[in-house]
Amino acid sequence: MISRQSARLVADTPAIADAHFRAEAEPYDPRERPGGYLNLGTAENRLLWDVLRARLGELGAFTAWTEDVARYAPLHGTPVLRERIAALLSATCRTPLDPGHLVVISGATGALDALATALCDPGEAIVVPAPYYGAFDTDLGGRSGARLLPAPLPAATGFRLTAAAVADALDAARRAGITVRAVALSSPSNPVGEVHPPGVLAELLRVARQYDVDLISDEIYAHAVFGERPFTSALDPAVNPDWAERTHLVWGFAKDFALPGLKTGVLHTRNPHVLAATRALAYFAPVSTATQDLFARLLAEPAWVEGFLAEGRRRLAASYRHTAGLLDAHGLPYVPAEAGFSVWLDLRAWLRGPGSPGPDEGFAAEERLRRALFDTARVSILPGGAFRAPEPGWFRLCHTLDAPLVAEAVRRVAGLLGRPADGPPGPALAHVPATPAPADLPPNGGRP
Amino acid sequence: MISRQSARLVADTPAIADAHFRAEAEPYDPRERPGGYLNLGTAENRLLWDVLRARLGELGAFTAWTEDVARYAPLHGTPVLRERIAALLSATCRTPLDPGHLVVISGATGALDALATALCDPGEAIVVPAPYYGAFDTDLGGRSGARLLPAPLPAATGFRLTAAAVADALDAARRAGITVRAVALSSPSNPVGEVHPPGVLAELLRVARQYDVDLISDEIYAHAVFGERPFTSALDPAVNPDWAERTHLVWGFAKDFALPGLKTGVLHTRNPHVLAATRALAYFAPVSTATQDLFARLLAEPAWVEGFLAEGRRRLAASYRHTAGLLDAHGLPYVPAEAGFSVWLDLRAWLRGPGSPGPDEGFAAEERLRRALFDTARVSILPGGAFRAPEPGWFRLCHTLDAPLVAEAVRRVAGLLGRPADGPPGPALAHVPATPAPADLPPNGGRP
């Protein structure tokens, strides 16, 4: 009836979007709908709408349109938008990015799809440190036909990135006769919220080079950093002295600019073949010129952009601290975050019934807990299984919405978890070790 | 270095876009750049900018945004936009369209890609009456891996659509053991500008049914009709009593609303499997919510829409008549058009050097003529080869720009063609037969 390639895609479509729209259809309101849903499942930043709204009003928009906005433009992005993104990201990445090496495309999703399709033929593989942003399965594999090989990170250290885990997965693939084309990761990481230390990134790049595979670094959260450690791009010459032509960046306006609905992403590559291929693919998923015009205007004044991003970081930090305080108060353990919109909750203790379940049973128990949280507590948070977590019991809670909503959600989660019907709560877990100190790279930044 | 699937795409990328951007970079201006390029190669409607600009100003835009516009929305289109498109197209197609059967996606291009990928696995085929919109090769085949089989239409009747030509191609494919999944066409036709008669469409649908293949009807020019014959959709029950579940429509805002840069397309299907597959594919190429909001506003007042489309048709008709008059005056033959933005020029006589060239040589001569027109006359028009024309010597000239520009272009083309260096002009050709009268369907509309 339909093609095999599309049937596979339909079968793999994640159920997460469903929870999002169900929760959004009946949202909690203290007066109007006190029993409504609290959606902490979606990584949307709702902390900045007042600032954005004012700015968009100021910019005037449509009335300032010229006919150029109506007309066909290069399908890999207008020159002015690519120039302004290049200026912004050159500072972020601490290396000059050429606007000619950028491809603007429909969402970071589109950028990931284009890169995976440029690099992989069906059946070839991409290694991804796990847990990872669950939509990578679809974004990187759905249309390209690539298969994703998780490189499980150790729970004992809060799933912090290690190059060794990636090397192990590359080794295993090699032994199994699987052709691996790339390693992909989100940096800073989603769901864990780690800002990857430069030393680890440098090591990861050495591994990529050793195994002759490309690196896809999804840096969509590059400006959403509020911890002590500053962000390091995979393209920073301090960590990437010799693999830059094989390192491809993804970024977008969904997170740092809090405008996810506008689905505007971008990729950067210095490899002329990958550039030609991703440009050809952008033809199928270009961004409306009207939206490109809007973003070009938003980026026009560097001083405004800097202030906006700084305000975003301040609000994120406050939201995170507030959430962490609530979790502490309720005795809910989590991995301390340094970036991103979420907290990675450790609910392993609440999966344990009488006797320790095996891992499969464990993921079934995790899914039961998710459903109870959704149906009974009416809180939508996503289970670790949706992020290919190496073990069951972890949940991602997004806190980037009004503080009272977060408070109500944490209260409900804690209330439900405390109930004996869900089995006796396990021993209160100690927090996983705090992030190691940032100085794990030689003082000269690793340059020879 | 890059995947085979993307290398194929890069190799197939049409050179047409190149001519467009080269011509646009040095545009003709009577005073500033009298030797500049005239771009009549791109099907952009530049006749309506004054009306649109005023309306967009009136609508206020960003200042009227709610936070919803910023947030993630269903990736197959916002409910309000799908409702308004359904209302518009229900009238156009003379059958009620359900907003739930619509998928909004990045351009008609995205809609074609999604339908082809939903229907075909790599190597399976789509039959397309030729000449056809040249980008169909990329749009329908580039990502899906489907191969396109042209069904050549006869030059003697100005390449008017016949169901017999399609049946012949389906037969030939069957004999060759090729699996054909669909027939695709643009209706009204691009490049020829024919409004397909209801009788022909009814017959085409009978052929599709007989061969058990789907129909993809690209009706992006549905409202760009200025001839005597009214438009009939492939979904009109008068022509499609029993194949509606296997008929899939494509439409968009690029032509009828003259906003091609905004890359907003839509597809309609009543088949639940194709719907699920194309929705899953729309995930990779969604339209910015800001742009969807803009179009929802543009469609909000049916009276304005009706007036706008009527004004569009009036201006198109005037532009066409003006162009036809110029061609007549210069003795350049063409197929009379009833719709669309272009005239299909018959320059066969100017290909003939001493002795009649074979078809391959003929297409080489056609390409030489295109280059001479581009480089010497500095007029960009596209050759028939770019539309898989069954024989060399035809060119598509788009006339939807300022009348004096069209006049200058036709003057230059005629001037170049007249020059003996290009070989002696052949005998002036009589026009191909005019469109048959519209009454080729029984008065009851073909209903039993």
Ligand SMILES: Cc1ncc(COP(=O)(O)O)c(C=O)c1O
């Ligand atoms: C790591 C990562 N990459 C990509 C995306 C998707 O971005 P977009 O909405 O621009 O397609 C997300 C959104 O959640 C994300 O977290």
Ligand SMILES: Cc1ncc(COP(=O)(O)O)c(C=O)c1O
């Ligand atoms: C028949 C046809 N289909 C599709 C398209 C592409 O439309 P869009 O720009 O919305 O992708 C065109 C544009 O020329 C066209 O003529």
